[in-house]
Amino acid sequence: MSRLNQPPLEQERRGQLQEYGTALAWTPEGNELAIASAAGEIVLIPLDGGPQQVLQEADGQSIDVLAISHDGQFLAAGGQAGTLLIWRLGESPELISRLDNSRTWLEHLAWHPQRNELAMGLGSYVQVWDAEAAEVVTTLMFESSSVLDLAWHPEGTQLAAGGHQGIKVWNCQDWDDDPQLYEIPAASICLAWSNNGEYLASGNMDRTLVVWAQGNPYPWRMQGFPAKVRQLAWSEFWLGEAPLLASSSREGIVVWHKQQQDDAGWNPQLLELHNARVSAIAFQPQTQLLASASEDGSVCLWQNAEEVVQLLDGAAAGFSALAWNPSGTALAALGEAGDWLIWKQGRGKRGFLNDIFRN
Amino acid sequence: MVNTPMLNTVPVTVLTGYLGAGKTTLLNRILTYEHGKKVAVIVNEFGEVGIDNQLVIDADEEIFEMNNGCICCTVRGDLIRIIGNLMRRRDKFDHLVIETTGLADPAPVIQTFFVDDEMQEQLNLDAVVTVVDAKHIHDHWDADEAQEQIAFADVILLNKTDLVSEAELEDLEARIRSMNIMAKVYRTQNAAIEMQQILGVNAFDLNRALEVDPKFLEEDAHEHDETVGSIALVEAGAIDGEKLNAWLSELLQTQGPNIFRMKGILNLDGEEERFVFQGVHMLFDGSPDRPWKPEEERKNELVFIGRDLDAMQLAEAFRSCLV
Numbered sequence: 001m002s003r004l005n006q007p008p009l010e011q012e013r014r015g016q017l018q019e020y021g022t023a024l025a026w027t028p029e030g031n032e033l034a035i036a037s038a039a040g041e042i043v044l045i046p047l048d049g050g051p052q053q054v055l056q057e058a059d060g061q062s063i064d065v066l067a068i069s070h071d072g073q074f075l076a077a078g079g080q081a082g083t084l085l086i087w088r089l090g091e092s093p094e095l096i097s098r099l100d101n102s103r104t105w106l107e108h109l110a111w112h113p114q115r116n117e118l119a120m121g122l123g124s125y126v127q128v129w130d131a132e133a134a135e136v137v138t139t140l141m142f143e144s145s146s147v148l149d150l151a152w153h154p155e156g157t158q159l160a161a162g163g164h165q166g167i168k169v170w171n172c173q174d175w176d177d178d179p180q181l182y183e184i185p186a187a188s189i190c191l192a193w194s195n196n197g198e199y200l201a202s203g204n205m206d207r208t209l210v211v212w213a214q215g216n217p218y219p220w221r222m223q224g225f226p227a228k229v230r231q232l233a234w235s236e237f238w239l240g241e242a243p244l245l246a247s248s249s250r251e252g253i254v255v256w257h258k259q260q261q262d263d264a265g266w267n268p269q270l271l272e273l274h275n276a277r278v279s280a281i282a283f284q285p286q287t288q289l290l291a292s293a294s295e296d297g298s299v300c301l302w303q304n305a306e307e308v309v310q311l312l313d314g315a316a317a318g319f320s321a322l323a324w325n326p327s328g329t330a331l332a333a334l335g336e337a338g339d340w341l342i343w344k345q346g347r348g349k350r351g352f353l354n355d356i357f358r359n
Numbered sequence: 360m361v362n363t364p365m366l367n368t369v370p371v372t373v374l375t376g377y378l379g380a381g382k383t384t385l386l387n388r389i390l391t392y393e394h395g396k397k398v399a400v401i402v403n404e405f406g407e408v409g410i411d412n413q414l415v416i417d418a419d420e421e422i423f424e425m426n427n428g429c430i431c432c433t434v435r436g437d438l439i440r441i442i443g444n445l446m447r448r449r450d451k452f453d454h455l456v457i458e459t460t461g462l463a464d465p466a467p468v469i470q471t472f473f474v475d476d477e478m479q480e481q482l483n484l485d486a487v488v489t490v491v492d493a494k495h496i497h498d499h500w501d502a503d504e505a506q507e508q509i510a511f512a513d514v515i516l517l518n519k520t521d522l523v524s525e526a527e528l529e530d531l532e533a534r535i536r537s538m539n540i541m542a543k544v545y546r547t548q549n550a551a552i553e554m555q556q557i558l559g560v561n562a563f564d565l566n567r568a569l570e571v572d573p574k575f576l577e578e579d580a581h582e583h584d585e586t587v588g589s590i591a592l593v594e595a596g597a598i599d600g601e602k603l604n605a606w607l608s609e610l611l612q613t614q615g616p617n618i619f620r621m622k623g624i625l626n627l628d629g630e631e632e633r634f635v636f637q638g639v640h641m642l643f644d645g646s647p648d649r650p651w652k653p654e655e656e657r658k659n660e661l662v663f664i665g666r667d668l669d670a671m672q673l674a675e676a677f678r679s680c681l682v
Contacts, residue, residue, distance in 0.1 A: 020447040038447045064444065080444070103417050105444065123419065145421050145436055164423050164436060185426040187436055205439075206426040227476035250476060277477075320447075336447075 006289070008310050009301070009331055009343035013049065017041055018058045021320050021334025023066040025075070027089070030325030033332050034075055035340050036063035042077055042085075044093065047330060047342065055093055056085070067109040069116050074131050076118050078106025084120060086131055097134060108150040110159075112172075119159055121147030126161045128175075138175040142168060148189050154197045162188035167202055182219070184210055192232040194243045201245055203229030209247050209256075211266070220265050222256065225249035233290070235283040235305065244305050246290055248278035253292055255305040273300055273308060280322035280333075293319035293333050315339045368483045369446075371455045372558060373468050375508040376490030377499055378461035381518040385490055385550035385557075389456060394554050399452035401441060403460040414452055416441050420460065422467050425474060429641040431616040434471040439478065446481050454558065455482065462504050465489075465511040466619065466640060472563075473642040486513040486560035489542075490550060493531060494522040506587045509535055510619045510664050511639075512542045513562035520546045539664055540589040541569075541622065565635045566648055569622050569660055587619075590670045592661040592677050597628040602680040607643070610676070615641035617668065623661040626651070628682045 017037035024035045033045045039058035046052075055075070056063070063079040068089070074096075075087045082104045086097040101122055108121035116131045123146055128137040145164030152159050153169075160169045164187040168179035186206035193200055201211045209222040209229050227250045235244040242258035245266070251274045256266040276296035283290050283305070290305040295318035301310040315335025322333045330344045372389075376382045390398055399414035421436040438457065445455070459468060465487060472484045489512035499505035509515065515535060520528055532544055545552055561567050603625070611618065618640060625634040636645030651657050661677060 019450075022447065062444065062448065105441075107440075107444070145423065146419060146440065148436075148440070164421065185424075187423050205423065205436075277480075 006287075007346040009312065010346045011312075011314065012047070012330065012342045012344040013045065014314060014339065014341045015045070015052070017043070017334075017338035017340060019338050020336050021338055021340060022062060022064050022079075023077075024321050024323050024332055024334055024340075025066040025068045026323055026325040026330075026332070027068055028070060028072045028326055030327045030330060032089075033323075033325075033342065034066050034068060034077075035332075035334060036066050036077060036079075037334075037338055038062040039338075040079065040081075042066070044075075044089075045340070045342070047325070047344075053093065055087055055095075064105065064107045065109045067111050067118070069111045069118075069131065070113055071116070074111075074116060074118075076109050076111070076120075076131075078109055078120065080105050082106055084109075084118075084129070086118070097129075097131065099129070108147055110150045110152055112152055113154060113156045115156065119150050119152065119161075121150055121161065123147075124163075126150065126159070126170075128159070140168075140170055140175065140179070145187065148187065149191045151191055151193055153193055154195055160191055160193070160200065162191040162202060164188075167191055167200065169200075182210075182212055184208075189228060190230060190232050192234055192245075194234040194245070195236045196243065199234070199242065199245075201232050201234070201247075203232050203247055203249075207249070209245075211245065211256075213262070216262075222247075222254075222266065222268065225254075226252065231278060231281045233281045233283050235288050235290075237283075237286050237288055239288075244283070244288060244290075246281050246283065246305060248281050248292070250277055251275055251294065251296070253278055253281060253290075253302075255290070255302075269306060271302055271306070274298065276318065279318070279320050282322055282324055284324050284331075285326055285328040287328065291322055291324065291331055293322040295319065295336065299331070299333055312341075312343060314341045368481060369449060369453060369455055370485040370559065371457060371472070371482050372485050373465060373487045374456055374458045374490070375463070375465050375487065375512070376461065376516075377492060377495070377505060377508075379495065380461070380490040380492040381516070381547075381550040382458060382490050385488075385516065385552070386456065386458060388550060388552075389554070389558070392554050394558065396454045396558070397452045398454045398456055399445060400456045400458065401438065401445075402458045403463065414445070414448075416445065418457075420463060425470075429615065431466070431640045432470060432474070432642065433467040434474050435467045438468065438471050439475050442478060442482070446477075449481075462502075464504060464507055466507065469511065469639050470642055473639060473644060484563040486557065486562040487511050488514045488516065488557050490516045490518050491531075491535070493517050493519045493528060493546075496531065506538065506666075507619060509538050509542075510587050510666075512539060513560060514557050515539070515542045515544045516550060516552060516557075517544055517546045518550050519548065521548045538587045538589065540591060541620070541662055541664065563637065565637060565644065565646055569624050569635075569662065587666050588664070588668060590663045590665075590668050590673055592663075592674055593658060594678060594681060595656065595658045596626070597657070597682045598625050598659055598680050599682050600627050603627075606676055606680055610673075611638070611641045611643065614665070614668075618663055618665040620664045621662060623659070624648070625659045625661075626657040 019039035041058040042056040044053040061081040082101040084099040126140040149162040166184040167182040188202040190203040207225040212219040231248040245256040253271040274294035280293040290302040299312040303309040317337035423436040632647040635648040
């Protein structure tokens with residue numbers, strides 16, 4: 001569905017972490033948010049205004065990544081110390097695993113979409129950990145560099161890891177099988193599968209974006225970016241040939257619309273408003289509304305990924321991260337100075353205001 | 360603008376030198392000296408370094424080739440990743456030291472600052488400091504890395520001077536100067552050096568004057584037959600910008616791998632400001648600088664540091680760019 005006339009977002013809660021907000025993750029029900037900072041604290045915030053729970057106090061070692069399992073049972077965290085922490089969530093969350101990896105930062109964690117298996121980047125390796133059995137499922141060698149991004153195929157059949165020289169994709173049915181190689185002549189720094197599993201996109205260090213369609217070895221290559229492509233997001237909902245793909249590079253966002261003919265490629269649409277680096281982009285689940293957070297201190301909502309319908313602020317030092325809850329009714333963002341904010345859709349019948357442009 | 364220190368950017372010192380030259384001693388001096396700076400350190404040889412500092416980060420020395428048609432353009436992927444994380448805690452430090460292993464080519468470290476947009480915005484490369492073991496450098500002369508660490512340096516510490524004779528030192532210093540005329544050379548024992556000589560040098564600041572030792576220009580022949588050397592060109596008159604562009608493009612395409620560093624101040628025809636530029640291999644950065652002063656002689660100065668450079672050919676090509 002396309003909620004064309006949604007009520008605008010209104011600030012619901014806000015608070016403060018000690019340092020730069022680094023990571024955030026919603027529970028599948030969307031009623032609880034986990035956030036972390038560069039000082040190492042990890043906090044759980046209920047959406048209904050209930051009391052916050054501190055899972056870990058600040059210890060001076062940055063937490064860089066948080067991930068919540070598909071069933072909401074487990075929260076995983078990692079960072080500068082190289083320690084993987086897993087809590088079993090519930091009334092009173094319990095730390096059930098603490099795995100030390102010396103001399104490596106944990107920056108990438110991804111839960112399998114249907115199983116309680118967690119993929120993590122450990123230097124130039126990928127390890128898959130079974131949280132229920134508390135054992136290693138497999139250790140995979142990425143080899144060509146540190147793992148720079150990780151993502152499971154939406155059906156859970158494949159695991160992709162990106163880094164120097166492209167993306168390697170392993171078949172989960174047979175971990176020992178050689179991975180399929182999606183080669184690029186640069187480093188892939190972010191990767192994303194479309195929700196229908198049809199497309200795999202790679203944002204690259206050499207100022208390009210490459211998209212592969214399932215079963216076709218010849219990718220589309222988009223270029224002309226002002227700097228490396230740092231963020232990617234696919235829309236869950238779409239009206240045309242394919243999901244929309246949003247990409248960000250420095251302060252600009254480009255939304256790509258696939259043409260009917262494969263040969264015609266993807267049409268770019270530039271979204272210009274931010275005047276500092278875009279730090280996060282995310283489509284609202286089930287719509288084409290795109291949210292973008294920037295170091296300029298604004299979060300911008302783009303109706304149909306083309307027109308600004310709302311501007312949010314609240315992090316004067318700049319925003320560092322952003323995430324919609326799974327139902328798309330709440331949006332959370334973190335700031336570079338440790339601010340955290342949650343906005344919820346109002347109950348008003350009014351649609352987004354279109355007169356928010358300030359000269 | 361790549362390297363003009365801007366407000367709020369963190370200065371970076373790149374520290375190179377062979378194992379045992381005294382890098383760690385120097386690093387510990389930097390960390391313990393009461394200069395009021397909070398220093399973060401990125402090291403490659405973790406564990407060998409007895410450094411007690413909360414912000415010592417272990418790097419993996421990952422070399423990424425850049426796909427920009429440039430055969431020698433490589434960057435350090437680990438630095439981009441680690442510094443990206445480190446900058447989130449920038450209130451915790453105000454100077455960054457990147458230490459490279461003895462066997463590392465310094466070029467990818469420097470090139471990373473030219474190529475990566477985030478690093479350009481947040482950091483400014485202050486200087487490349489190379490520590491040379493006066494006694495043992497002779498064992499390494501043949502290694503490319505040893506020569507490149509000297510060629511890329513802005514500051515050279517000729518360390519362990521107590522272990523060699525004055526004659527040997529003079530010979531060594533002459534040899535080093537013929538390779539790199541831009542570097543400041545200091546003789547040290549136990550890497551003891553005034554901090555202001557190595558921190559806040561602004562060697563990569565385009566607006567800092569090019570300093571060519573006039574004595575270097577007077578020397579006709581160098582005793583040492585190094586493959587790595589410096590070439591300084593000084594020409595009066597005005598330069599035709601288009602000709603210069605065409606020449607430099609062609610030069611970097613064909614000889615980029617052999618040109619380690621270049622710097623220049625140019626008098627472009629029809630321009631009231633000096634044009635300043637610098638390059639590392641094929642990466643090039645230039646911009647107008649201050650206006651020429653009325654009493655100042657308008658001339659062009661270029662320095663190349665590289666391997667197997669043909670001085671005659673460079674001088675001739677450069678002269679052909681004059682109006």
